[in-house]
Amino acid sequence: MTYSRKLRITVPCSSANVGPGFDALGVTLSLYLTLDISIFERTSDKKNYNDEVILTYSGEGKDGVPLSVEKNLITKSALYVLACNNIPGFTAPMNISICNPIPMGRGLGSSGAAVVAGIMLGNASGNLGLTKERMLDYCLMIERHPDNVTAALMGGFVASYLRELNTDDTGTPRSEELDEKNDTINNFSAQIVFNLQRLAVLIMALSQSPPDADLICQAMQDKVHQPYRKQLIPGLSEIITNVTPTTHPGLLGICLSGAGPTILALATHNFDSISKTVIDMFAERNIETVVKVLDVVDDGAQIVETC
Numbered sequence: 327m328t329y330s331r332k333l334r335i336t337v338p339c340s341s342a343n344v345g346p347g348f349d350a351l352g353v354t355l356s357l358y359l360t361l362d363i364s365i366f367e368r369t370s371d372k373k374n375y376n377d378e379v380i381l382t383y384s385g386e387g388k389d390g391v392p393l394s395v396e397k398n399l400i401t402k403s404a405l406y407v408l409a410c411n412n413i414p415g416f417t418a419p420m421n422i423s424i425c426n427p428i429p430m431g432r433g434l435g436s437s438g439a440a441v442v443a444g445i446m447l448g449n450a451s452g453n454l455g456l457t458k459e460r461m462l463d464y465c466l467m468i469e470r471h472p473d474n475v476t477a478a479l480m481g482g483f484v485a486s487y488l489r490e491l492n493t494d495d496t497g498t499p500r501s502e503e504l505d506e507k508n509d510t511i512n513n514f515s516a517q518i519v520f521n522l523q524r525l526a527v528l529i530m531a532l533s534q535s536p537p538d539a540d541l542i543c544q545a546m547q548d549k550v551h552q553p554y555r556k557q558l559i560p561g562l563s564e565i566i567t568n569v570t571p572t573t574h575p576g577l578l579g580i581c582l583s584g585a586g587p588t589i590l591a592l593a594t595h596n597f598d599s600i601s602k603t604v605i606d607m608f609a610e611r612n613i614e615t616v617v618k619v620l621d622v623v624d625d626g627a628q629i630v631e632t633c
């Protein structure tokens with residue numbers, strides 16, 4: 327078979343929430359899912375070439391990730407965007423070599439990166455000509471948390487929200503039920519307000535240069551999801567309370583990365599000292615840690631023709 331096109335798709339990992347921005351804020355980080363795609367000439371006029379799309383996979387999750395095109399999250403996402411555009415499957419035979427260094431289920435957005443890679447694959451192989459903004463719509467219809475996919479596709483620190491899919495309010499409590507649940511709602515409202523205020527400040531503070539570490543650290547506090555997840559990460563509260571820009575110059579703030587158990591420490595310098603303190607605090611609780619020092623990157627996913 328002869329190649330008609332060769333493509334490379336790279337998609338960065340990401341850290342969602344960044345403290346108070348539950349399901350709203352994400353940051354793009356420099357660890358990349360890579361797809362090397364060789365597209366071959368069509369040999370016949372088949373309805374689709376799904377049975378001639380060969381996946382190979384290396385890296386994180388290699389023993390568990392399905393390699394059939396209908397089951398693998400990357401190719402399933404590609405088939406979804408093709409179907410939405412009236413194309414009933416892959417339009418040519420291809421080899422897709424996937425290299426994934428992003429740990430799975432660890433809060434670094436592996437599934438978001440896979441979805442973004444799949445939508446870009448569908449867009450490129452089906453010649454759909456979608457903009458990144460339109461590709462994001464498709465990603466969001468697959469991964470309903472917008473934070474990871476938006477960061478992975480767009481790059482940088484990104485804020486995002488989901489539009490309502492419809493205005494059907496079935497299931498919304500009636501006003502008398504609201505009264506019965508008043509206490510819960512008031513408590514929850516206080517937590518929401520706490521987060522909203524910090525989120526607004528955080529977005530502003532992250533755009534300042536040089537960064538105000540104390541302001542960022544304060545603004546990264548959360549009451550909406552971390553308190554409910556701290557049992558899963560022994561030592562998290564102590565680390566957030568005790569490892570601060572005052573104790574560790576260069577540190578901007580610490581929070582859970584996504585749903586955890588990874589924790590994100592934003593810092594401008596002093597990486598070794600910050601990570602050593604955190605490693606030691608986890609070691610006191612008999613928890614082994616893996617440290618990754620990653621850059622915040624401005625560019626999101628890219629696709630290039632390689633021949």
Ligand SMILES: Nc1ncnc2c1ncn2[C@@H]1O[C@H](COP(=O)(O)OP(=O)(O)OP(=O)(O)O)[C@@H](O)[C@H]1O
Pocket residue numbers: 342359391398399400424426429430431432433434435436437438440474583584585586
């Ligand atoms: N490169 C990939 N190829 C195929 N499937 C993948 C790939 N990366 C992730 N997945 C799928 O996504 C699942 C992990 O998604 P999950 O939401 O649990 O974790 P995460 O995305 O790594 O974490 P978080 O969303 O908290 O940052 C894997 O079990 C696998 O099914």
Ligand SMILES: N[C@@H](CCO)C(=O)O
Pocket residue numbers: 342343348349350471473474551584585
């Ligand atoms: N915002 C999401 C990210 C993980 O998908 C969460 O915290 O669960």
